[in-house]
Amino acid sequence: MLIATFNINGVKARLESLVSWLKDANPDVCCLQEIKSQDEAFPKQPLEDIGYNVVTHGQKGFNGVAILSKRPLEEVKRGLPGDDADVQSRYLEAVIPLKKGVVRVAAIYLPNGNPPETEKYTYKLAWMDRLCLHARGLLELEEPLVIAGDYNVIPTPDDAKRPEAWVNDALFLPRTRERFRTLVHTGFIDAVRLTHCGKGPFTFWDYQAGAWRRDDGIRIDHILLSSQAADLLVATRVDKYVRGQDKASDHVPVLVELRE
DNA sequence: ATGCCGGGCGAAGCCCGA
Numbered sequence: 001m002l003i004a005t006f007n008i009n010g011v012k013a014r015l016e017s018l019v020s021w022l023k024d025a026n027p028d029v030c031c032l033q034e035i036k037s038q039d040e041a042f043p044k045q046p047l048e049d050i051g052y053n054v055v056t057h058g059q060k061g062f063n064g065v066a067i068l069s070k071r072p073l074e075e076v077k078r079g080l081p082g083d084d085a086d087v088q089s090r091y092l093e094a095v096i097p098l099k100k101g102v103v104r105v106a107a108i109y110l111p112n113g114n115p116p117e118t119e120k121y122t123y124k125l126a127w128m129d130r131l132c133l134h135a136r137g138l139l140e141l142e143e144p145l146v147i148a149g150d151y152n153v154i155p156t157p158d159d160a161k162r163p164e165a166w167v168n169d170a171l172f173l174p175r176t177r178e179r180f181r182t183l184v185h186t187g188f189i190d191a192v193r194l195t196h197c198g199k200g201p202f203t204f205w206d207y208q209a210g211a212w213r214r215d216d217g218i219r220i221d222h223i224l225l226s227s228q229a230a231d232l233l234v235a236t237r238v239d240k241y242v243r244g245q246d247k248a249s250d251h252v253p254v255l256v257e258l259r260e
Numbered sequence: 261a262t263g264c265c266g267g268g269c270g271a272a273g274c275c276c277g278a
Binding site for chain 1: 262263264265266267268269275276277278
């Protein structure tokens with residue numbers, strides 16, 4: 001059971017390369033972020049044609065998440081609970097059958113939060129508090145749970161090529177990292193960090209200033225596993241090569257393999 | 261350098277991302 005997360009940075013602009021990568025990697029489940037599409041405009045058909053069921057939670061122009069799955073998607077829930085006034089599409093959850101039992105998968109696009117002295121950062125911190133509260137409830141189900149997505153959090157200095165460049169950034173400020181730790185300590189395993197020591201692996205390289213050429217990346221796309229999911233963990237992978245392709249997203253896919 | 265690149269929107273130039 002291969003589960004992926006990929007911030008696609010516009011699904012319509014990236015459809016061809018997304019389909020190409022899906023055919024190569026062949027994940028059973030793929031969480032997408034920044035689809036930048038309303039639900040009715042999402043290009044479902046090309047993805048259904050290669051074997052995926054598709055659920056989306058989009059909005060016009062920005063944000064938006066989706067889950068692709070070769071298996072049925074059940075108990076689909078759109079939106080992060082805890083703030084009825086929040087109109088941004090950043091959370092989508094579904095239950096997917098395993099050979100035995102199920103896995104619950106949540107696709108998240110956590111707010112960027114820059115610049116930090118504005119309400120954008122307040123919104124980010126509040127969103128993280130809501131995610132932590134919701135995740136705590138999901139953990140009580142005591143089932144395999146995977147929360148995958150663009151967390152917009154650099155958890156530690158090892159997660160950036162040049163951590164000193166990020167010290168005043170919403171992705172790396174102490175209050176951001178503190179909330180990420182709180183979430184993890186609620187009862188999750190950071191799957192990629194469990195399986196990689198030292199610097200990286202990075203999942204994002206800015207389009208600007210030759211960041212990709214200089215390998216000046218950060219690790220902000222994460223897959224958190226409940227203990228029941230972590231018990232099934234076989235391997236993790238970051239498909240870095242995708243960043244070097246023409247018209248690439250600024251993020252690359254991150255994957256976990258779970259045994260069944 | 262409150263920029264550099266790139267997508268969306270909508271039809272030029274601004275908003276947003278990280």
